[in-house]
Amino acid sequence: MRHRYTDQNLSPAAMLLPVKIWSGGREGEWAVTGKLDTAADMTAIPRDLPGPEGVPRFATRRIRQTGRVESTYLVEVELDGQVYSIEAVGHGATYALIGRDILNELKLIADGPAEVFELVHRAR
Numbered sequence: 001m002r003h004r005y006t007d008q009n010l011s012p013a014a015m016l017l018p019v020k021i022w023s024g025g026r027e028g029e030w031a032v033t034g035k036l037d038t039a040a041d042m043t044a045i046p047r048d049l050p051g052p053e054g055v056p057r058f059a060t061r062r063i064r065q066t067g068r069v070e071s072t073y074l075v076e077v078e079l080d081g082q083v084y085s086i087e088a089v090g091h092g093a094t095y096a097l098i099g100r101d102i103l104n105e106l107k108l109i110a111d112g113p114a115e116v117f118e119l120v121h122r123a124r
Helices: none
Strands: 002-004 016-022 030-036 044-046 057-062 069-079 082-091 096-098 106-111 116-121
Touching: 016 096, 044 069, 057 082, 069 096
Parallel strands: 030 096, 044 082
Antiparallel strands: 002 116, 016 030, 016 069, 044 096, 057 069, 069 082, 106 116
16 A cells, blocks of 8 residues: 655654554554654554553563663554554554564565655565
């Protein structure tokens, strides 16, 4: 599916798209903005999403870039109608970072001058 870059006060503009995140059942689904991050090893979700009734913590991991230890969560992430079951790390932003654990499962075509990008999902 084709998307426009979104600036949202980012310079340069970034590849942002709506994503849905849930764990265990879609009744606890969250809609957040996803920022494609080809440098991220794994997807990161806002740590404020999992509340007492929300996503249970799965494990902890030390993040190489920051040295911090963060909780991880088993979640489903939906991009353009395609669902990915992953272990995601929590982070302090209000958006999800879509990392290579998902990006390596699809084809990303970025046209920077036109500020559009396309995600082509593999048939599953």
